[in-house]
Amino acid sequence: MTVAFFALFTAALAWHVYQLVRSPRLPNWAVTVTIAAFALAFLVQQREVTTWFDGLTAPGGARLANNVLLACGVCALLIFFLGCALGPHQVRRVALELVPPTVAIAVMTFAPATTPVPLRGAALGPDTVHEPGIAWFYFGGGAYLIYAITAYAVWIARYQRVADPHLRTGLRIGAASLVAAATGSVVRALYLVVAWVFDVTLPALLWLSVPLVVLGSVLFLAGITYPGVRARVAAVVRRRRHRADHHRxxxxxxxxxxxxxxxxxxxxxxxxxxxxxxxxxxxxxxxxxxxxxxxxxxxxxxxxxxxxxxxxxxxxxxxxxxxxxxxxxxxxxxxxxxxxxxxxxxxxxxxxxxxxxxxxxxxxxx
Structure with missing residues (x-):
């Protein structure tokens, strides 16, 4: 499954790099950066890579890199919608969208400094949720994801009205992935809030958030690859028809x-x-x-x-x-x-x- 996921990410990235070379516009740059960031984040999550990366940097380095890459990918995806909906001259609006992820990355970067070394890079759970550095780390990343996904919902609702049918289908699949990811992020944030405010840990919330995030990742990959795959299939069918008609x-x-x-x-x-x-x-x-x-x-x-x-x-x-x-x-x-x-x-x-x-x-x- 891991190899299949990474192969799909690689194929999607190669296709969008090809599109970027043909048309180096802001939306193409943004979606290419999104896929590259998500592919690297997925790679860093793998156990062997995590061990190697932590040894190369410091304990918790792989988890920090994973969350920073996710924040960058999410920000690039939001810029993609801005570039498509607002046009190429909205430099100030795009610059403003760089502020929230910068703050989130700063929080996630400095939070481990207040965390004991043995706990750096630890997963969120009943034994670590009350550690301030770990709580701030996950809360900072989760808060930005919730903000960005909410913004996506608004832009998708606007953009799909003018998108062509195949892209509209991809956007709807992407919207479903964002709903799943947003629900997972909200559930994880709720777990943090309940643990800190009421001093009660609810493991069921974490168990629920993980499959939602995985489902969101799968649907996101399907959403971004559908228009390209559909276009290539249509191009192959059209090419074969033209070749046959030419010979007739x-x-x-x-x-x-x-x-x-x-x-x-x-x-x-x-x-x-x-x-x-x-x-x-x-x-x-x-x-x-x-x-x-x-x-x-x-x-x-x-x-x-x-x-x-x-x-x-x-x-x-x-x-x-x-x-x-x-x-x-x-x-x-x-x-x-x-x-x-x-x-x-x-x-x-x-x-x-x-x-x-x-x-x-x-x-x-x-």
Missing amino acids: LPPLWTRLVAAYPSIVLRTPGNGRRDRFAVHRRYYRRVIEIRDGLVQLSPYLETNLASLAADDPSAAAAALRGALARQASGEASDGGPSSCCRPAGADLESDVRPLLSLSATLAGKES
Whole structure:
């Protein structure tokens, strides 16, 4: 489970680093820092790494690093929402959001100084809750998490109204993770308050907070990876469809090119690079076919695309007749007619009848 979690964090980080390189804007910086901080915090929690880090620094160093990284990640996530909602020029607003985590990190850094060395890095529990340094350490970190998560709830409610559907789904998963994490933080803060005010320890509160925090982490990882995974799946499906459609268009394309060789667009000089540019090759072929149909339109007696959508065989016959009249030199008015109008409002719906027509031409040939 640990390896799977870290692998997912690493994959999410690699994807967002790629997005950051393509578009180094504040939101991309913020979400990349968030994932990196959470991944490192998760790594520092592992027993072997904790032992190594405490030996490298001081007792409790790993626990301090874990909570500082969490605070930095949470702050970066809040800045992500600010950057998306307020735009790139809200420098003062972003600077103000750096104050609460700075205070929380200062409290968590100086609290261990008042804690006996054997207890530094100890987990919160009935035996340690009344130690002032430990109580302040967990209270400082927990208070900031509660503040930040409350702010998230406000920004998520605002931002998802204008987000695209896939991102909106990711935001809702993220909101569920924040609810779980916030509940865990509040329960832990309640444990501290009850122990100090009423001198009563309720272990059940700690037992409840741990699974809530774990659930929040899982949902958070799902929320931040969903839009990227969904986008990549959609891109792969679209790429495969364009490759398949590109290979289905030659029967129609070759006839039009034979009649009008000038419609062939110039191929980029780097042929090896172009061989892998599936979308570019697909769009070029569609444009060339549309250009050929525009030039052939004076010889057409019907809207070829509309006819192909209803009766591909009749459209194929109309195309052959128009090409025959063009090849024989039959006179025409010389200008494009309405017979070359696209069949749909977008490219994909326009290409569908062309694919049917091309398939019918291929069938006639065979």
